[in-house]
Amino acid sequence: MHVTSNDVPLSRLREWAGERAAARSDAEAGTLLHAADAAPSPAASRQPLPQAGEAKASGSLPSNAIPGRIDIWIFVAIEVVIFSSYFVAYMLHRVWEPALYLESQQQLSQHFGAANTVILLVSSWLMAGAVQAAREGRHAAAQRQVWATMAFGGLFIASKLVEWSSKIGDGYTLTTNGFFTFYYFLTGIHVVHVLMGFGFLAVAIHQMHSPARRSMPAIEACGIYWHMVDFLWVIIFALLYVMR
Numbered sequence: 423m424h425v426t427s428n429d430v431p432l433s434r435l436r437e438w439a440g441e442r443a444a445a446r447s448d449a450e451a452g453t454l455l456h457a458a459d460a461a462p463s464p465a466a467s468r469q470p471l472p473q474a475g476e477a478k479a480s481g482s483l484p485s486n487a488i489p490g491r492i493d494i495w496i497f498v499a500i501e502v503v504i505f506s507s508y509f510v511a512y513m514l515h516r517v518w519e520p521a522l523y524l525e526s527q528q529q530l531s532q533h534f535g536a537a538n539t540v541i542l543l544v545s546s547w548l549m550a551g552a553v554q555a556a557r558e559g560r561h562a563a564a565q566r567q568v569w570a571t572m573a574f575g576g577l578f579i580a581s582k583l584v585e586w587s588s589k590i591g592d593g594y595t596l597t598t599n600g601f602f603t604f605y606y607f608l609t610g611i612h613v614v615h616v617l618m619g620f621g622f623l624a625v626a627i628h629q630m631h632s633p634a635r636r637s638m639p640a641i642e643a644c645g646i647y648w649h650m651v652d653f654l655w656v657i658i659f660a661l662l663y664v665m666r
Contacts, residue, residue, distance in 0.1 A: 491640070491642075493643075501615075502654075508604075513661075516601075523600070526594075526602060527663070531585075531663075532663050535662070535663035536659075536663075537581065538578055538582070538659065539655065539656060541578045545575055545648070548574065549623075552626070553641060555567060561631070561636075564630050565631060572623050575620060575623075582609060589605075608658050612651070612654060615654070618647075623648065626640075629641050
């Protein structure tokens with residue numbers, strides 16, 4: 423039997439229409455809620471973007487990054503070349519007068535030279551820790567380690583003054599012979615570089631202390647210079663105190 427719309431009660435038609443309208447409303451409400459959950463909140467949209475060069479939380483450099491700045495590496499390269507010329511000159515004179523240089527070298531205390539070396543190696547270790555602490559944002563700890571680096575640098579200079587006084591008291595001066603000329607020249611010019619290093623360390627402390635002026639490449643450059651000074655001393659120690 424064919425059923426027409428006239429055969430369905432009017433109340434039933436109204437009930438069907440209400441059910442369909444409710445279903446559409448529920449579907450639209452679910453879609454709106456899903457879109458609201460997916461959209462970023464106003465607070466999140468206002469979060470600042472990470473800036474280029476911002477220190478990583480891990481405190482590590484990218485694998486292809488070179489610490490410091492190009493100017494400090496050029497300066498270090500020039501210094502190494504200059505000192506290398508001094509070392510070559512010393513070696514040539516030693517070859518020409520081996521007996522004189524060996525006899526004069528025995529007047530130096532290897533234990534004293536080794537103590538100087540340990541002092542500077544500890545200072546270099548402290549400076550490396552200071553740079554790493556600065557990378558991690560621990561600037562107060564970094565400053566303390568730079569101050570400790572300065573203290574060991576001062577201890578090194580004091581030990582050299584004691585050694586020089588002892589040698590001069592024993593009658594070994596700058597003009598005694600070729601070996602002692604090189605001895606006073608190499609150790610003296612190295613002490614000058616240590617004093618210059620204090621200036622670099624002061625810059626590092628200032629950079630760490632002032633957030634407005636804080637620059638990680640500048641702090642790293644100060645550390646690079648100090649490591650160069652320590653490296654040069656290791657070579658001087660080997661030439662003057664150890665090599666026979």
